[in-house]
Amino acid sequence: MKTDEFVSLLATGTDAVDTRAPTRRYVAAIAGGTVVATVLMALWLDVRPTLARDATLPMFWVKELFCVALAAAGVFAVARLSRPGAAVGRVEPLAGAPVLAMWLLAVVVLAVAEPEDRTDLIRGVSWTECPYNIAILSVPVFAAIVWAMRSFAPTHLRRAGAAAGFAAGAIGALAYSLHCPELDAPFLALWYVAGILIPTAVGAVVGPRLLRW
Amino acid sequence: MTEAEDRLRDLLVRGQAGDAAAYRVFLKELTAHLRAFLRRRLSGLPDEVEDLVQEALLAVHNQRHTYDAGQPLTAWLHAIARYKLVDLLRRRARSDALNDSLDDAVEFLAAADSDAADARRDVAKLLDTLPDRQRLPIVHMKLTGLSVAETARLTGMSESAVKVNVHRGLKALAAQMRKEA
Numbered sequence: 001m002k003t004d005e006f007v008s009l010l011a012t013g014t015d016a017v018d019t020r021a022p023t024r025r026y027v028a029a030i031a032g033g034t035v036v037a038t039v040l041m042a043l044w045l046d047v048r049p050t051l052a053r054d055a056t057l058p059m060f061w062v063k064e065l066f067c068v069a070l071a072a073a074g075v076f077a078v079a080r081l082s083r084p085g086a087a088v089g090r091v092e093p094l095a096g097a098p099v100l101a102m103w104l105l106a107v108v109v110l111a112v113a114e115p116e117d118r119t120d121l122i123r124g125v126s127w128t129e130c131p132y133n134i135a136i137l138s139v140p141v142f143a144a145i146v147w148a149m150r151s152f153a154p155t156h157l158r159r160a161g162a163a164a165g166f167a168a169g170a171i172g173a174l175a176y177s178l179h180c181p182e183l184d185a186p187f188l189a190l191w192y193v194a195g196i197l198i199p200t201a202v203g204a205v206v207g208p209r210l211l212r213w
Numbered sequence: 214m215t216e217a218e219d220r221l222r223d224l225l226v227r228g229q230a231g232d233a234a235a236y237r238v239f240l241k242e243l244t245a246h247l248r249a250f251l252r253r254r255l256s257g258l259p260d261e262v263e264d265l266v267q268e269a270l271l272a273v274h275n276q277r278h279t280y281d282a283g284q285p286l287t288a289w290l291h292a293i294a295r296y297k298l299v300d301l302l303r304r305r306a307r308s309d310a311l312n313d314s315l316d317d318a319v320e321f322l323a324a325a326d327s328d329a330a331d332a333r334r335d336v337a338k339l340l341d342t343l344p345d346r347q348r349l350p351i352v353h354m355k356l357t358g359l360s361v362a363e364t365a366r367l368t369g370m371s372e373s374a375v376k377v378n379v380h381r382g383l384k385a386l387a388a389q390m391r392k393e394a
Binding site for chain 2 (some may be wrong): 002003004006007010011012013014015016017018019021022056071082083084085088105116152153155212
């Protein structure tokens with residue numbers, strides 16, 4: 001078939017396209033993924049019984065804000081990397097900013113702490129579970145985001161997959177934070193970030209395969 | 214330059230809204246720009262240019278809902294053309310052939326080439342490999358030019374099923390092109 005004929009084939013009988021449909025799909029994917037991750041956390045790990053008391057502590061809200069900021073940066077990255085030709089230069093710095101802020105806070109906390117307390121501040125009581133729990137809670141969110149992303153046209157597949165994993169990890173961390181007993185910055189700076197980096201790395205690996213078009 | 218961009222963007226936006234005549238002009242003009250862009254970068258694989266022009270056209274068509282009227286059209290077109298080009302070179306394991314700067318989105322509309330070579334791959338044959346439920350709606354609607362209602366009557370499908378199957382069929386066609394190439 002000649003290219004002119006092919007052009008004619010494509011143009012003939014074209015209908016209006018809904019340019020907002022993919023964005024609606026993202027809203028559904030992220031809202032649905034968040035709900036599923038939270039329900040999964042509640043059934044599998046239980047909401048922390050002392051959550052109401054924790055909520056009176058400023059550091060609890062720092063932890064929540066940390067997760068929300070990471071999730072927002074992740075969703076921004078996902079949205080940008082989904083559209084061909086959109087500006088994607090600020091995607092990584094934006095995702096790194098909350099991490100950097102938490103690292104700075106962690107350094108300050110460790111610096112002013114008694115030397116014998118430092119190991120506990122870093123390990124808490126749950127360092128062996130935290131990253132894995134976050135990674136597991138991110139699975140339904142990751143699946144939902146990839147489903148939505150496939151209706152867009154990402155052109156940097158590895159970065160797009162990593163962004164999907166990062167956003168899913170941050171939302172998984174947000175869900176996990178309602179179970180997690182830890183409130184110290186060094187713990188969050190290390191294990192929360194590690195938990196989010198697991199799906200990010202997985203996303204970078206599987207992105208080119210799942211997202212190609 | 215910006216005049217060409219404004220014009221093409223207007224045509225595409227009207228096409229997104231369902232104006233098939235404007236969309237046809239958009240695709241025609243885009244073809245020449247795509248050909249110039251790809252021919253310059255595929256100097257090592259000249260026989261592949263026209264196939265890739267068709268593949269990129271289909272990609273633009275299948276992804277036309279992802280163009281946001283607020284973003285520069287050149288950046289959007291360039292990203293799609295570049296994606297298809299890199300994809301082809303990767304399949305050929307010829308990323309070394311990619312020595313030209315690929316990041317000149319602003320220049321995308323500067324060149325046009327209406328000298329079509331023959332495509333090596335026959336889209337009509339690829340179309341035949343699709344299952345009937347996708348192939349027939351495409352043949353009736355897009356080759357014969359029948360309406361959705363007529364196609365629905367001929368195939369016994371509902372009108373929305375006809376639209377969905379045209380959409381899915383063109384996506385499947387894109388996957389076939391990738392596999393064949």
